Amino acid sequence: MNATRSTIVRLLSNIGSAKELQQYLKRFSRLDAARFAVVKVGGAILRDDLEALVSSLSFLQQVGLTPIVIHGAGPQLDARMAEAGIVKRVVDGLRVTDAAALKIVREVSQQQNLRLVEALQAQGVRATSVITGVFECDLLDAERFGLVGKVGRVQTGSIRAALSVGSIPVIASLGETGGGQIVNVNADFAANELVKELQPYKIVFLTGTGGLLDGGGEIIDSINLSTEYEALMAQPWLHSGMKLKLEQIHDLLMQLPPSSSVSITRPDNLAKELFTHRGSGTLVRR
Ligand code: X2W
Numbered sequence: 001m002n003a004t005r006s007t008i009v010r011l012l013s014n015i016g017s018a019k020e021l022q023q024y025l026k027r028f029s030r031l032d033a034a035r036f037a038v039v040k041v042g043g044a045i046l047r048d049d050l051e052a053l054v055s056s057l058s059f060l061q062q063v064g065l066t067p068i069v070i071h072g073a074g075p076q077l078d079a080r081m082a083e084a085g086i087v088k089r090v091v092d093g094l095r096v097t098d099a100a101a102l103k104i105v106r107e108v109s110q111q112q113n114l115r116l117v118e119a120l121q122a123q124g125v126r127a128t129s130v131i132t133g134v135f136e137c138d139l140l141d142a143e144r145f146g147l148v149g150k151v152g153r154v155q156t157g158s159i160r161a162a163l164s165v166g167s168i169p170v171i172a173s174l175g176e177t178g179g180g181q182i183v184n185v186n187a188d189f190a191a192n193e194l195v196k197e198l199q200p201y202k203i204v205f206l207t208g209t210g211g212l213l214d215g216g217g218e219i220i221d222s223i224n225l226s227t228e229y230e231a232l233m234a235q236p237w238l239h240s241g242m243k244l245k246l247e248q249i250h251d252l253l254m255q256l257p258p259s260s261s262v263s264i265t266r267p268d269n270l271a272k273e274l275f276t277h278r279g280s281g282t283l284v285r286r
Helices: 003-014 018-029 043-048 050-062 074-083 099-122 157-164 187-198 225-233 240-254 267-275
Strands: 037-041 068-071 127-130 135-139 149-154 168-172 174-177 182-184 202-206 222-224 261-265 282-285
Touching (some): 099 127, 099 168, 099 182, 157 168, 187 202, 187 240, 202 267
Parallel strands (some): 037 202, 127 168, 202 261
Antiparallel strands (some): 261 282
């Protein structure tokens, strides 16, 4: 038994009952391929938890489901820029990106994208690399951010083409302007735009923490935005990264049908999140 197969067995045992699994499978398999799930993978997961991610995606493919994956590369970009002597500058959570930084963003995004696609293919998972051609952008604010894109339109042709042959589209968070300039797009923002376009049944953010954490460092099971958002945002313990994430999820959910929700979990808990009533990590509802 190879590592992935044994992890899959472990994933299965993680999933509650076979009855629950079948119930969810039936529900998911009725959906149009592009409406099953968008899974956003942070760069930290590609660095620290690639094997669990590959196993979880492999499991989904084995049960006949094809999620759409969009990934970032934040920590890898930080590392490569530090090596190149580029000082990191972040404004409002976005990396200020000049021409030299953009060159690194392009290289590293592509490299990380291929790394995930190759890791999937090495385990027999069909996956398609989608590096550009999805996010049509304008420059967000050239003076403040440089070559950072604000997504105007999402082109889903290449995503749908991959899905039609049962291949997982693995999308990098690069955009391009009408004039053909490649731009840096924050991967959470790119994921949100993709979600607004496709309106998938499941929206999952995979993070190293596996959820939003409370003051004691414990994962918050669920958040009901209509009753809890203001109070949560006012909590002194809500760490600034979490605040930004919650704010973005809030803004996203306000633009989606009221029944939508967003899950934040870890790669090894993805199946549990998708196939059990209890789920895993943090579930955010409107
Ligand atoms: C991000 C893109 C990568 C990203 C950056 O340069 O870091 C902007 O800030 P994670 O790993 O998902 O954070 N872009 C404009 O978002 O990656």
